Amino acid sequence: MNLDAKTIRMRLVEEDDAEFILALRLDENYGKYLSSTDASVSKQREWIRRYKQDEQAGIQYYFIIERQDGVRCGTVRVYDFRENSFCWGSWILNQDKTRYAAIESAFLIYRFGFEVLGFAQSHFEVMKDNQRVIAFHEKMGAEVVGEDEHNLYFTIQKAAVAESKKKLSSKIQ
Ligand SMILES: CC(C)(COP(=O)(O)OP(=O)(O)OC[C@H]1O[C@@H](n2cnc3c(N)ncnc32)[C@H](O)[C@@H]1OP(=O)(O)O)[C@@H](O)C(=O)NCCC(=O)NCCS
Numbered sequence: 387m388n389l390d391a392k393t394i395r396m397r398l399v400e401e402d403d404a405e406f407i408l409a410l411r412l413d414e415n416y417g418k419y420l421s422s423t424d425a426s427v428s429k430q431r432e433w434i435r436r437y438k439q440d441e442q443a444g445i446q447y448y449f450i451i452e453r454q455d456g457v458r459c460g461t462v463r464v465y466d467f468r469e470n471s472f473c474w475g476s477w478i479l480n481q482d483k484t485r486y487a488a489i490e491s492a493f494l495i496y497r498f499g500f501e502v503l504g505f506a507q508s509h510f511e512v513m514k515d516n517q518r519v520i521a522f523h524e525k526m527g528a529e530v531v532g533e534d535e536h537n538l539y540f541t542i543q544k545a546a547v548a549e550s551k552k553k554l555s556s557k558i559q
Pocket residue numbers: 415416417419420475476477478479480483485486487488489511512513516518519522525526554
């Protein structure tokens with residue numbers, strides 16, 4: 387599994403990433419649109435230990451996003467595998483990200499979900515007041531398929547991602 391892009395790459399989370407992940411999720415700039423996280427490193431380590439069992443079983447995959455020089459700059463996770471669709475989330479990039487880390491990591495997650503796992507569609511939710519991220523997904527070709535008080539629910543097709551990748555190729559290659 388080669389998850390390398392022009393300026394960033396992704397690798398599976400390890401227990402020693404606990405401090406890094408906790409700092410990201412507890413940062414008020416990044417964590418406010420995510421589900422809440424217990425502020426304890428030992429609980430985070432325990433969460434990762436349990437996650438590694440899911441990883442072995444092929445139930446979910448949690449990635450660290452790194453710059454090509456090895457500096458960690460974010461996280462992203464795929465989970466909730468359905469018949470033809472995978473969900474992704476826990477997507478955060480911090481101040482160490484590269485300019486197009488968001489686009490590159492989104493395309494890497496789609497490569498993983500569509501090419502490695504073999505799904506034809508992806509689904510995810512975004513909080514309604516997270517306008518910037520909503521705009522990101524809409525530009526990428528995602529469609530709103532539902533909503534509730536707090537969230538918009540999106541799906542995106544493999545073909546829509548391929549189309550966006552062509553359009554954005556000058557930025558990401
Ligand atoms: C979600 C998150 C990872 C996105 O990363 P980001 O760097 O903010 O993403 P951006 O939308 O700024 O995109 C990065 C660059 O790609 C550009 N871009 C994004 N999509 C594009 C598109 N379809 N076409 C052209 N350019 C595009 C942006 O304009 C930006 O470039 P700029 O700096 O020149 O303006 C980050 O905002 C974050 O960590 N947020 C907090 C946590 C969060 O909300 N997670 C999502 C929960 S659903």
